[in-house]
Amino acid sequence: MAASPGRTRSEAARRAILEATRLELTERGYDKLSIDRIASAAGVGKQTVYRWYPSKSALVAEGVLHGHLLPVVVLPDTGDVRADVARWLGSLAGLGANSETAALIRATLAATAEDAVVAASYDEQVTAVTRSALLARLESGVAAGQVRPDAPVAVVVESLIGVVLFRLVTRREMGPEFVDDLVELVFGGIGT
Amino acid sequence: MAASPGRTRSEAARRAILEATRLELTERGYDKLSIDRIASAAGVGKQTVYRWYPSKSALVAEGVLHGHLLPVVVLPDTGDVRADVARWLGSLAGLGANSETAALIRATLAATAEDAVVAASYDEQVTAVTRSALLARLESGVAAGQVRPDAPVAVVVESLIGVVLFRLVTRREMGPEFVDDLVELVFGGIGT
Amino acid sequence: MAASPGRTRSEAARRAILEATRLELTERGYDKLSIDRIASAAGVGKQTVYRWYPSKSALVAEGVLHGHLLPVVVLPDTGDVRADVARWLGSLAGLGANSETAALIRATLAATAEDAVVAASYDEQVTAVTRSALLARLESGVAAGQVRPDAPVAVVVESLIGVVLFRLVTRREMGPEFVDDLVELVFGGIGT
Amino acid sequence: MAASPGRTRSEAARRAILEATRLELTERGYDKLSIDRIASAAGVGKQTVYRWYPSKSALVAEGVLHGHLLPVVVLPDTGDVRADVARWLGSLAGLGANSETAALIRATLAATAEDAVVAASYDEQVTAVTRSALLARLESGVAAGQVRPDAPVAVVVESLIGVVLFRLVTRREMGPEFVDDLVELVFGGIGT
DNA sequence: CAGTAACCGAGACGGTACGTCGAGTCTTACA
DNA sequence: TGTAAGACTCGACGTACCGTCTCGGTTACTG
Secondary structure: OOOOOOOOOOHHHHHHHHHHHHHHHHHHOHHHOOHHHHHHHHOOOHHHHHHHOOOHHHHHHHHHHHOOOOOOOOOOOOOOHHHHHHHHHHHHHHHHHOHHHHHHHHHHHHHHHHOHHHHHHHHHHHHHHHHHHHHHHHHHHHHOOOEOOOOOHHHHHHHHHHHHHHHHHOOOOOOHHHHHHHHHHHHHOOEO | OOOOOOOOOOHHHHHHHHHHHHHHHHHHOHHHOOHHHHHHHHOOOHHHHHHHOOOHHHHHHHHHHHOOOOOOOOOOOOOOHHHHHHHHHHHHHHHHHOHHHHHHHHHHHHHHHHOHHHHHHHHHHHHHHHHHHHHHHHHHHHHOOOEOOOOOHHHHHHHHHHHHHHHHHOOOOOOHHHHHHHHHHHHHOOEO | OOOOOOOOOOHHHHHHHHHHHHHHHHHHOHHHOOHHHHHHHHOOOHHHHHHHOOOHHHHHHHHHHHOOOOOOOOOOOOOOHHHHHHHHHHHHHHHHHOHHHHHHHHHHHHHHHHOHHHHHHHHHHHHHHHHHHHHHHHHHHHHOOOEOOOOOHHHHHHHHHHHHHHHHHOOOOOOHHHHHHHHHHHHHOOEO | OOOOOOOOOOHHHHHHHHHHHHHHHHHHOHHHOOHHHHHHHHOOOHHHHHHHOOOHHHHHHHHHHOOOOOOOOOOOOOOOHHHHHHHHHHHHHHHHHOHHHHHHHHHHHHHHHHOHHHHHHHHHHHHHHHHHHHHHHHHHHHHOOOEOOOOOHHHHHHHHHHHHHHHHHOOOOOOHHHHHHHHHHHHHOOEO
8 A cells, every 4th residue: 555665654653652642641731741751652763753743732632632532422312311411411520530531631621722723623523523412312302302492402512511621620520419400401491 | 017037029020920921821821831931021030930939830820810810701780680691601702702811711721721729729719709790690680580599500600611611712702692592591491 | 446336247157157168168169169058057148248258269268268277287497408398298298188178278279270369369378378488498408508509499389389289189199209209309300 | 883873973063062161161260161151152952062071070071181172282302301391391381371271271270179080081181191291301311311310200290280280370470580490490409 | 325327147139050851853773 | 765763952941059139136336
């Protein structure tokens, strides 16, 4: 497949870099990432890292987000939209309780906050997946008569992701009551 | 007043440091903050910066959050809770439209994500103020019969701040329709 | 005696400074002298050090040289000039064998090499004493017919001090044979 | 030639460092040497200086003494030992008259006084060369019957270097009469 | 015998330099 | 040509001292 002459790029090296990056990110966070350390931990030349990823943010964007580092939380479909959303939120809350995962997400978010390219990537890769899943579920909820047809579904997605991330960033876990209240808010509103 | 011996610490120096930090944060973001640059811009010895703030995050936490950094958005009280919340959200959306302010908030959020101390400070200083203001307003809304008495008020605060920050971080402004939909969601819910 | 008003300068402080300086000089050498450390070790404010001594070199010059730090080696007078000079040189060699004293002399010499004011002070305070003593002894040697009347006495002084310091600086002790040979050289020359 | 992998160390950088060091040493002396300044003057990263020389004294020892720093003064051989030594000493006196060279030698001597490694290096590189040259010349003087066979030659070397350095350090030039007297002392002694 | 002037300790100030770490580039030998 | 290794320039780190300035608090002469 490699049409050009010379040695083919090592996929193994690329994976080692990503793995080392994940470790660094978990243990030290985004702004203490060191390419030197990653390269050395991955047993790889620094140049190889730069060949794959032109910058620290690209490494995080391409590597961390694409690299399946963030566990995917499945939104179930039991027929009861409200219960499904509640269970899904509960799982997210559980993610936050794992300190390694929480650190990884925080690091990703820091990268997002500091780099527009990462932000775009994040939006495409993470939010998009969640959004479409949630959207589909809510629409089937509409079909089942459990959600109003004119509900601002897009805003629901933003709000739920927003609140989850906000709690993660400020290191305040979401307990069961919080999740319940959040579901109550989304489905019932606060108006009289 | 100064009980201890030795020269009194220069409040002017402290303020110059904070001002220089604010500029740096606006122009370059959190992880490109350079103490060297801050000190030199503030016309201050590096040691003086470290005397006041032991670390980059403490500088951001103490100085930036406490201080004159994040503009306070007033929640009006016209008698119509829903309209008041809508106007308040609109103002927040406006803040995000100003790119300097947006950069500043993103930088602060990055600091929050990377440092637990900053996170605590952020929660105390920023969320607390907003929370109590919103809480008071919603309670007067309950008194006016515009909000149900058992509404999960705390969650409302978290959700609104969460979504605002999420949009800021991912650099997607909140347009008027988004604000409207958000208000509709909070007050009406999505259930049938 | 103190005609001027105000508190009299504390001689105790001055002495403490000199003592601390001597210690520092012995332990760390000239270029690692720290006024901060000296002041703190002497239990004295930094300003007090600067009040007495305007600079590091002045501190060494005034303090170390004047302060009787360098032991005075007496040139005996037994009637035999050559034996007396030999004994005197032997004593100097002995000084060099004491590592504290050697370090102190080396530090002083470093100060001398780096500062013209110290150099002048050194010449006046140390060389002058030795020179006049040696000169007097040699002249009484002339009177006793043990030294030629037209001997270049001044050059003898310079040579002897020079060689002693050179050996100290390059950390090569002068053994008894060296001293003997030196005496032989000075009194006998190398010519046929 | 380079057996190890990686970029070959830049000899050009090393030379630029030494040249910059020589300048600094001439202009400011040993204890005002600044690695920052040397690196910047040499157009070299500070790290590169430290890669070559682990400390200020190593820089002076390895670079300055080994190198092209101290001008070599040739001991002539005209057949008249005494005249040759006199001319050689005159040249050394001339060196001291050049203030740049004098400053450089003083700086080197200060380094020597303060660091044992430099001292060893100085002894090997400078004294050894002079010693062997002088030794050879004196021995040919012995063969010519101008120097007695049992003359303490090693001590002559030490004395001459010692006195030259001592005068340099105390900033008192050696005039022609001093040189003459010194030669007279060495060859004739002072005894009757 | 109250002022007041010079000292004292302490320690913060604006700086310069330290020696280390890391970024991103470049240059080797080898595969 | 890609790769591990590693030297390169540059810039920031956090610390140590420099010499100056400023505190509150003694002394000890002077009016």
